[in-house]
Amino acid sequence: MSSSSASENSLALLRANIDRSVRWPVLLFFTSAGFWFLASIILGMISTWGLLSPDTFSGCAMLQYGRVQSAHTTALVYGFGFNLAFGMILWLMHRLCRLPMKAPAVPFIAGHFWNIAISVGILFILGGVNSGLEWLEFPKQVGPALLISYIAIALWAFVPFTQRDQPQTYVSLWFLVAALFAFPALYLPTQIMVHIVPGAAVMSAAINHWYIGGLLFLFFTPVAVASVFYFVPKVSGRPLFSFSLGVLSFWALILLGGWTGLQRLIGGPLPAWMTAISGTATFLLIIPALFIWINTRATLAERSRLVTYSATLRFSYAASIGLVIATVFGGLTTFPSVFKLTGMTQGALSVQIAIMLGVFMFAGFGAIYFIIPRLCGCEWRSGSAIRFHFWFTTYAVIMLLAMYLVGGFWQGDATYELEGTWKVVSDSVRPYYIGRMLGWVLLLIANFSFVINLWAMIFGRGRKAGTATLLHEVDGMDKDLFVPESAETSKA
Amino acid sequence: MSVRTFYLGLLAAFGLPWVFLVAVPYGEMTASDVTMVDESIGQTYPQTKAGFIEYGNRIYASEGCFQCHSQMVRTTDVSVDPYRYESELGSPVRESRPEDYLGEDYAFLGVQRIGPDLANIGITKPRDIKKATGVDTVDPADVRQWHMEHLFDPRLINEWSNMPSYQHLFEKRRIQGQKSDSALNINVGEGYEVVPTERAEALVTYLMSLKKNDPTGPPKAEEPAEDDEA
Numbered sequence: 001m002s003s004s005s006a007s008e009n010s011l012a013l014l015r016a017n018i019d020r021s022v023r024w025p026v027l028l029f030f031t032s033a034g035f036w037f038l039a040s041i042i043l044g045m046i047s048t049w050g051l052l053s054p055d056t057f058s059g060c061a062m063l064q065y066g067r068v069q070s071a072h073t074t075a076l077v078y079g080f081g082f083n084l085a086f087g088m089i090l091w092l093m094h095r096l097c098r099l100p101m102k103a104p105a106v107p108f109i110a111g112h113f114w115n116i117a118i119s120v121g122i123l124f125i126l127g128g129v130n131s132g133l134e135w136l137e138f139p140k141q142v143g144p145a146l147l148i149s150y151i152a153i154a155l156w157a158f159v160p161f162t163q164r165d166q167p168q169t170y171v172s173l174w175f176l177v178a179a180l181f182a183f184p185a186l187y188l189p190t191q192i193m194v195h196i197v198p199g200a201a202v203m204s205a206a207i208n209h210w211y212i213g214g215l216l217f218l219f220f221t222p223v224a225v226a227s228v229f230y231f232v233p234k235v236s237g238r239p240l241f242s243f244s245l246g247v248l249s250f251w252a253l254i255l256l257g258g259w260t261g262l263q264r265l266i267g268g269p270l271p272a273w274m275t276a277i278s279g280t281a282t283f284l285l286i287i288p289a290l291f292i293w294i295n296t297r298a299t300l301a302e303r304s305r306l307v308t309y310s311a312t313l314r315f316s317y318a319a320s321i322g323l324v325i326a327t328v329f330g331g332l333t334t335f336p337s338v339f340k341l342t343g344m345t346q347g348a349l350s351v352q353i354a355i356m357l358g359v360f361m362f363a364g365f366g367a368i369y370f371i372i373p374r375l376c377g378c379e380w381r382s383g384s385a386i387r388f389h390f391w392f393t394t395y396a397v398i399m400l401l402a403m404y405l406v407g408g409f410w411q412g413d414a415t416y417e418l419e420g421t422w423k424v425v426s427d428s429v430r431p432y433y434i435g436r437m438l439g440w441v442l443l444l445i446a447n448f449s450f451v452i453n454l455w456a457m458i459f460g461r462g463r464k465a466g467t468a469t470l471l472h473e474v475d476g477m478d479k480d481l482f483v484p485e486s487a488e489t490s491k492a
Numbered sequence: 493m494s495v496r497t498f499y500l501g502l503l504a505a506f507g508l509p510w511v512f513l514v515a516v517p518y519g520e521m522t523a524s525d526v527t528m529v530d531e532s533i534g535q536t537y538p539q540t541k542a543g544f545i546e547y548g549n550r551i552y553a554s555e556g557c558f559q560c561h562s563q564m565v566r567t568t569d570v571s572v573d574p575y576r577y578e579s580e581l582g583s584p585v586r587e588s589r590p591e592d593y594l595g596e597d598y599a600f601l602g603v604q605r606i607g608p609d610l611a612n613i614g615i616t617k618p619r620d621i622k623k624a625t626g627v628d629t630v631d632p633a634d635v636r637q638w639h640m641e642h643l644f645d646p647r648l649i650n651e652w653s654n655m656p657s658y659q660h661l662f663e664k665r666r667i668q669g670q671k672s673d674s675a676l677n678i679n680v681g682e683g684y685e686v687v688p689t690e691r692a693e694a695l696v697t698y699l700m701s702l703k704k705n706d707p708t709g710p711p712k713a714e715e716p717a718e719d720d721e722a
Contacts, residue, residue, distance in 0.1 A: 218505075267573075
């Protein structure tokens with residue numbers, strides 16, 4: 001046996017050890033994310049239906065729009081978003097640092113506490129206890145439980161970073177560690193300055209928006225980018241096109257992300273410089289987004305046809321495109337001429353949808369399609385099921401984004417109709433509620449089938465074959481793409 | 493990049509926005525004293541809010557009203573908010589300022605406007621009723637009744653409205669003796685009446701108190717310089 005194949009074998013053994021060590025916490029977080037995603041979509045459907053037919057749930061207080069919409073966003077952010085992020089972070093950190101997880105029971109138990117805390121919080125919201133802060137609607141008593149659970153999980157993800165024995169730090173690690181610090185750096189000051197030592201009421205609202213902007217661009221986006229920068233080189237079998245461009249995009253994203261959020265309050269009762277800074281930072285985020293997309297595209301280079309075959313690559317590449325679209329949306333809606341129409345409409349919310357669903361969700365699914373076979377010891381059952389998941393999810397997200405943004409334009413335009421009642425505004429946006437409903441239904445169908453496939457894998461009902469499930473039969477011309485170093489085919 | 497540079501960079505990335513966008517304005521706005529006294533009528537602005545209004549404020553949050561309604565009049569360069577009020581009131585209201593929210597725990601600036609802005613509903617609703625009925629002086633009880641009916645079933649008032657019905661804030665009960673004073677003027681069956689719960693009373697009291705048009709000091713930029721006064 002040659003020394004290179006011996007080292008390959010020991011690396012494969014190490015990877016298998018790592019996968020075994022992180023198995024239970026990561027499976028817990030991925031399955032929880034699946035559950036919360038379906039719950040969040042159903043709550044989103046109920047809330048949208050409430051706008052179309054408000055008397056449907058008139059006898060049921062907990063299904064009224066205000067409560068359900070709050071439950072929907074919190075389920076999406078803390079249920080789906082954080083659980084998926086925890087799973088991705090734990091697996092990626094241990095793989096990148098080449099260290100198995102010690103005492104996996106700790107994040108496993110902390111994960112249960114996290115999920116119990118958000119379940120209690122959402123039940124309280126539906127029951128009529130709501131703090132009134134967007135994305136922080138949980139009653140304030142839930143806050144400490146969330147923070148303690150988070151710290152336990154984050155510590156377990158951070159420890160391998162301090163103990164790694166690698167000559168160079170891969171760029172994904174910078175994004176992941178930044179994301180790990182971001183949540184407490186945003187959540188703790190927000191809780192203190194809004195709930196414990198509240199200042200001026202307007203400042204509480206400003207802090208709330210700063211928190212949302214930070215969570216989008218300092219937590220969810222970095223986790224998504226770390227995943228894209230890890231899986232695209234891994235699956236395509238090519239090194240990242242430019243490490244320097246990766247580091248540049250990291251600093252551009254991290255240094256700008258913390259200034260965003262307040263642009264939604266342009267023209268409001270805050271000093272104009274605050275919203276102007278936020279607007280400028282949001283607009284400039286197009287730069288790191290472009291860097292990230294260019295780096296991803298250039299990494300694929302002549303192997304870009306692999307996107308046709310690999311689920312991980314397809315979802316990850318879609319996430320990098322989604323990031324450009326999301327930041328263009330964000331940039332556009334800060335222009336005064338556009339903000340005049342989209343300000344205080346559902347158009348302003350399109351950026352949140354774009355980041356959470358168009359970027360983070362795609363990157364997360366890309367990661368799940370790679371990680372789950374390695375944790376469950378079997379392969380996804382069918383390529384056509386993954387294709388179905390990809391296309392239905394893509395159409396659903398495009399539909400939702402279009403409905404939020406275009407509907408927002410008409411909603412804003414109608415407010416300029418100064419004569420007459422609010423009926424003009426209500427009527428203008430109604431067709432887009434129907435479109436939104438359709439978007440949620442598509443997303444539910446796609447992800448219901450995905451969650452079933454996920455559970456089938458966990459119960460070992462996947463394919464037992466040793467090669468990865470491809471989305472299509474390999475075309476004769478593309479056979480040379482499947483070189484041994486391609487991770488999906490070699491099952492590294 | 494060394495780990496040390498990385499941590500310093502993170503500190504700057506998280507710390508600088510927090511200091512300049514959060515901590516400094518937090519300190520300045522919390523410390524600023526904008527109390528004004530109109531000596532001609534002996535009124536202090538901003539006006540103190542009663543505890544029951546505070547309770548109504550919490551119901552407003554609990555029911556998620558902020559998801560559909562804003563409470564801010566934005567500047568005319570990015571909105572027509574003041575002119576919307578002008579079309580209802582006959583004169584524009586001024587743009588909202590931080591001091592309009594003093595005494596509140598949290599400024600419900602809003603998520604989006606599925607329904608109209610409520611920053612000044614305490615002024616606009618009496619005005620609407622005045623226009624509709626032609627009376628000179630509007631009885632607050634009539635305004636209260638309008639809000640109650642609107643909350644109970646918004647379609648009773650505007651059949652096109654997509655606002656939810658807040659029937660859970662009311663109690664339907666058998667009339668015992670005389671009809672209750674607070675009963676809504678709606679027919680819910682022979683021998684029955686609908687009365688607001690304490691939560692509905694608090695919410696309506698809060699809505700009727702919403703008025704973000706109190707006199708305030710001029711913005712700093714407009715304050716006359718000392719030299720001019722001399």
